[in-house]
Amino acid sequence: MNRSIIKPQTLKGFRDYLPSAMMARERLIETARAVYRSFGFSPIDTPALEYSEILLGKGGEETDKQMFRFHDQGNRDVSMRFDLTIPFARFAAQHLHELVLPFKRYHIGTVWRAEKPQKGRFREFMQCDFDTIGTTSNASDIETLFVIHDLMEAIGFQDFTIRINNRLILNGLLEKLHLEEHSAGVLRALDKLSKIGVENVQSELVEKVGIETGQAREILRLVGVEGSPEEILSQLENSGLDSEKAAEGIQRLRELLRACQQAKIPSERVKLDLSIARGLDYYTGTIYETFLNERLSFGSVCSGGRYDNLAELFTKQELPGVGASLGLDRLLAAMEDLGLLAESKTPAPILVTCFLKERAADYLRIGRLLRKANLAAEVFPDSKPLGKQLKYASQKGFRIALIAGENEFESDHWQVKDLSTGTQQEVPESELVATVEDILAS
Amino acid sequence: MNRSIIKPQTLKGFRDYLPSAMMARERLIETARAVYRSFGFSPIDTPALEYSEILLGKGGEETDKQMFRFHDQGNRDVSMRFDLTIPFARFAAQHLHELVLPFKRYHIGTVWRAEKPQKGRFREFMQCDFDTIGTTSNASDIETLFVIHDLMEAIGFQDFTIRINNRLILNGLLEKLHLEEHSAGVLRALDKLSKIGVENVQSELVEKVGIETGQAREILRLVGVEGSPEEILSQLENSGLDSEKAAEGIQRLRELLRACQQAKIPSERVKLDLSIARGLDYYTGTIYETFLNERLSFGSVCSGGRYDNLAELFTKQELPGVGASLGLDRLLAAMEDLGLLAESKTPAPILVTCFLKERAADYLRIGRLLRKANLAAEVFPDSKPLGKQLKYASQKGFRIALIAGENEFESDHWQVKDLSTGTQQEVPESELVATVEDILAS
Numbered sequence: 021m022n023r024s025i026i027k028p029q030t031l032k033g034f035r036d037y038l039p040s041a042m043m044a045r046e047r048l049i050e051t052a053r054a055v056y057r058s059f060g061f062s063p064i065d066t067p068a069l070e071y072s073e074i075l076l077g078k079g080g081e082e083t084d085k086q087m088f089r090f091h092d093q094g095n096r097d098v099s100m101r102f103d104l105t106i107p108f109a110r111f112a113a114q115h116l117h118e119l120v121l122p123f124k125r126y127h128i129g130t131v132w133r134a135e136k137p138q139k140g141r142f143r144e145f146m147q148c149d150f151d152t153i154g155t156t157s158n159a160s161d162i163e164t165l166f167v168i169h170d171l172m173e174a175i176g177f178q179d180f181t182i183r184i185n186n187r188l189i190l191n192g193l194l195e196k197l198h199l200e201e202h203s204a205g206v207l208r209a210l211d212k213l214s215k216i217g218v219e220n221v222q223s224e225l226v227e228k229v230g231i232e233t234g235q236a237r238e239i240l241r242l243v244g245v246e247g248s249p250e251e252i253l254s255q256l257e258n259s260g261l262d263s264e265k266a267a268e269g270i271q272r273l274r275e276l277l278r279a280c281q282q283a284k285i286p287s288e289r290v291k292l293d294l295s296i297a298r299g300l301d302y303y304t305g306t307i308y309e310t311f312l313n314e315r316l317s318f319g320s321v322c323s324g325g326r327y328d329n330l331a332e333l334f335t336k337q338e339l340p341g342v343g344a345s346l347g348l349d350r351l352l353a354a355m356e357d358l359g360l361l362a363e364s365k366t367p368a369p370i371l372v373t374c375f376l377k378e379r380a381a382d383y384l385r386i387g388r389l390l391r392k393a394n395l396a397a398e399v400f401p402d403s404k405p406l407g408k409q410l411k412y413a414s415q416k417g418f419r420i421a422l423i424a425g426e427n428e429f430e431s432d433h434w435q436v437k438d439l440s441t442g443t444q445q446e447v448p449e450s451e452l453v454a455t456v457e458d459i460l461a462s
Numbered sequence: 463m464n465r466s467i468i469k470p471q472t473l474k475g476f477r478d479y480l481p482s483a484m485m486a487r488e489r490l491i492e493t494a495r496a497v498y499r500s501f502g503f504s505p506i507d508t509p510a511l512e513y514s515e516i517l518l519g520k521g522g523e524e525t526d527k528q529m530f531r532f533h534d535q536g537n538r539d540v541s542m543r544f545d546l547t548i549p550f551a552r553f554a555a556q557h558l559h560e561l562v563l564p565f566k567r568y569h570i571g572t573v574w575r576a577e578k579p580q581k582g583r584f585r586e587f588m589q590c591d592f593d594t595i596g597t598t599s600n601a602s603d604i605e606t607l608f609v610i611h612d613l614m615e616a617i618g619f620q621d622f623t624i625r626i627n628n629r630l631i632l633n634g635l636l637e638k639l640h641l642e643e644h645s646a647g648v649l650r651a652l653d654k655l656s657k658i659g660v661e662n663v664q665s666e667l668v669e670k671v672g673i674e675t676g677q678a679r680e681i682l683r684l685v686g687v688e689g690s691p692e693e694i695l696s697q698l699e700n701s702g703l704d705s706e707k708a709a710e711g712i713q714r715l716r717e718l719l720r721a722c723q724q725a726k727i728p729s730e731r732v733k734l735d736l737s738i739a740r741g742l743d744y745y746t747g748t749i750y751e752t753f754l755n756e757r758l759s760f761g762s763v764c765s766g767g768r769y770d771n772l773a774e775l776f777t778k779q780e781l782p783g784v785g786a787s788l789g790l791d792r793l794l795a796a797m798e799d800l801g802l803l804a805e806s807k808t809p810a811p812i813l814v815t816c817f818l819k820e821r822a823a824d825y826l827r828i829g830r831l832l833r834k835a836n837l838a839a840e841v842f843p844d845s846k847p848l849g850k851q852l853k854y855a856s857q858k859g860f861r862i863a864l865i866a867g868e869n870e871f872e873s874d875h876w877q878v879k880d881l882s883t884g885t886q887q888e889v890p891e892s893e894l895v896a897t898v899e900d901i902l903a904s
Contacts (some may be wrong), residue, residue, distance in 0.1 A: 023773070024520060025776060025777065026515055026516060026850065027776075028516070029516075029552075029771075030508075030512070031509065031512065031513060032536070032538075034511060036506065036507065036508050037506055037507040038506060039505060039567065042506050043504060044506060045506055045507075046495070046841035057809035057810065057838055058839070059810070059841075060483035060813075060840025060841075062484070062807060062808055062809050063479075063485060064481060064484050065478065065479040065481055065811075066479075067476035067478070067489075068510065068542075068572065068574070068586060069530070069574075071471065071473060073468055074470070085535075086874075088532075090530075091532075092576060093528075093576045096473065096474075110470045111478050114471065114472070114478070115480060120845070120854055120857045120858055121841075122843055123646070125481070130510065130572075134534060138543070155843045157822070157843035157844045158822065159825070162822065162823070163829075166829075166830065170833070275823075276823070282824075282827055283823075283827055284810060307472035331470075333467070334468055334469075335470065336466060336467065348689045350655055365504060366502055367502065368501070374601065380600065380601040380721070381604070381717070381720060384608065384721060384725065385724055387501070387605075388608065391501070393764065396499055396500040397501075398566065399601065400564075401564055401597045401602040401605070402599045405666065410573035413849070416562055424686075
């Protein structure tokens with residue numbers, strides 16, 4: 021049969037993960053999972069496909085347009101999920117009777133958006149969310165910050181800042197100014213502060229959002245308060261902003277900051293920043309953004325906040341909660357940029373080379389022996405020239421090569437080659453594991 | 463705003479994973495990953511969506527009909543992947559220049575098929591494949607069996623059988639009988655042996671496949687040879703089947719069995735069964751099927767084989783290989799049936815209860831202290847009555863509850879309650895970690 025070759029290619033905006041990229045990704049996911057679990061968050065999963073009516077209109081017009089939407093074999097109108105928040109809301113409403121509240125879950129899953137592909141933006145990417153629902157307790161807000169902090173440390177970062185705010189403060193002011201119904205527009209404008217500056221935000225507030233210049237100034241004065249967390253909170257309390265809502269926000273921030281001190285979280289890692297708004301109207305309380313101080317341009321790598329009601333579209337039961345999402349792809353890009361990713365293409369540090377074809381079973385046996393000692397080992401399957409096998413080892417990033425020919429088999433010895441130094445030693449099989457462990461530990 | 467409630471529901475044939483199911487799934491995936499890695503297989507991933515032409519016609523007519531296929535925003539004809547083999551073939555062809563051969567990869571990913579939903583069959587499920595490509599060496603066939611064996615053991619099974627065969631033996635006979643072009647039909651018929659019996663398979667071979675009765679008998683006599691592996695191989699060698707192909711198959715099986723002995727794999731776990739054919743025409747050499755002896759009805763939970771050419775549709779370069787796929791969902795169902803799954807809904811064994819609201823930061827601090835000692839701990843966020851918190855603890859399956867009120871805080875002590883025995887002891891904070899570790903180890 022003479023078949024024509026089909027061009028092997030991925031779709032625009034999609035990509036394959038080769039081993040070194042995928043290993044970095046798996047390591048990051050494993051770290052996130054371990055940290056979430058250590059706080060008692062349990063995993064869930066939801067389908068990639070949902071009824072379109074579940075997803076439509078929840079992320080705004082832009083997201084609707086970006087949804088991969090079609091009719092399935094049963095003519096159902098279905099769509100691929102574009103985030104993990106809406107599926108979680110649907111999940112919580114659907115399984116409410118099976119969940120014990122408060123419910124703490126993490127969800128690590130792929131989502132799809134037909135965005136215009138551009139550098140670093142893909143149509144398929146992974147989200148990594150954790151949330152606590154069914155409680156309004158500030159203890160959960162505090163814990164959310166602890167999770168973010170411990171996660172960043174566990175990944176290997178030292179130099180990062182978690183910026184916090186509480187939406188109640190701004191909402192208190194907007195109430196006083198009778199501007200509650202402009203809240204979404206105000207948030208959208210404030211979200212641009214760091215990009216376009218105070219004056220342009222003020223123009224937008226007046227011209228686009230349609231509020232008075234004096235009010236715009238008052239809003240910008242509030243979010244512009246700077247200083248140490250304690251100074252900011254004192255200034256707020258003395259600002260004459262007579263609002264119960266704002267007072268509650270200030271109180272919750274004060275508790276949060278005190279808890280960080282008690283937990284001995286380095287103070288430079290937590291910054292109170294009244295200007296962060298996180299565009300979304302959805303958040304109603306504490307807000308979190310996380311920046312790598314050496315790569316601020318990558319934006320926030322872990323963001324979230326408190327909300328009043330997760331699943332109002334799917335159930336009448338109110339489900340307040342708090343959570344955040346780790347920006348996996350952004351983080352990986354930053355780590356690559358910072359040189360924090362290993363370049364290895366193999367998860368095993370040891371290559372057992374194959375010198376004599378008829379000794380295949382012996383090479384395989386040594387692989388087993390190493391694995392039983394918790395040492396990952398690959399056995400080369402073909403008796404190619406040793407030089408080729410060593411080239412293979414260096415191309416893939418192995419640390420150690422084991423070599424044995426007839427002489428070694430007769431005397432029960434192995435040649436152990438440290439590929440990073442080039443040194444080689446002959447050891448009896450009984451000392452092989454210990455020798456390899458020594459090299460790997462060095 | 464008075465919105466109407468959208469009914470929270472998943473699509474027909476799709477399902478959510480709640481914590482206890484998802485934890486079992488994650489544990490299984492982690493085990494598979496660890497075993498694959500220990501042999502030097504590295505992870506890859508490919509997109510959920512592919513150009514339809516990549517996937518169409520590769521799995522047969524049935525699979526084509528079951529594909530979720532649609533036109534995307536750019537009017538591209540796209541489909542969701544229905545297995546991980548075709549995407550791997552496309553991947554290998556596309557990235558050939560970046561891969562160093564032999565290339566060993568594992569791929570754990572979700573696939574979609576619009577099958578008629580039935581008990582235990584879903585439209586979204588996970589596959590868990592590993593393959594070695596770029597070598598015809600029998601060492602890789604042997605290693606594939608080792609991987610399957612170690613995987614089953616690592617999951618926790620003792621009583622399982624890996625049935626092996628080599629397609630070359632049957633192919634050798636078919637060549638002798640000049641029936642090569644009927645190979646696919648013969649394989650399909652033989653695949654039904656255990657279900658419909660010898661006589662019905664003979665009828666099918668004659669009536670449907672269209673071969674002579676004498677030939678059908680000869681085929682059935684070959685695949686019916688029984689006994690210990692050594693007996694079967696001797697019978698084959700003495701059967702007068704004069705075929706180089708068959709002789710190579712016999713030789714490779716002999717080496718495989720010898721290597722199992724050398725590796726001290728219990729002999730009852732490896733069975734030579736000439737009747738297993740694995741329907742697919744795709745396999746050309748060693749074949750593997752794995753059965754749980756206590757749950758034979760679940761079918762093979764890990765199957766695979768050797769093939770001559772992985773990616774012939776996408777590249778002219780020949781890529782021989784060998785691999786297998788772990789049936790994750792089937793295995794989970796069998797484990798549940800065998801009572802091998804833990805029922806816990808929490809990944810953390812310890813619940814820090816909240817007795818005094820104003821002490822929230824102290825409860826959170828203790829959570830941190832436990833985590834630093836590698837003990838996963840959840841902190842209850844609300845100061846609800848203790849009885850309610852203990853009910854929460856038992857509903858979710860916590861093992862230990864920690865309790866502290868004013869008295870305890872004054873004396874720096876904690877009440878440690880073992881929830882499985884109901885016993886409670888008071889220990890100073892400095893001994894908390896050791897006490898908790900003792901209970902968890904008991």
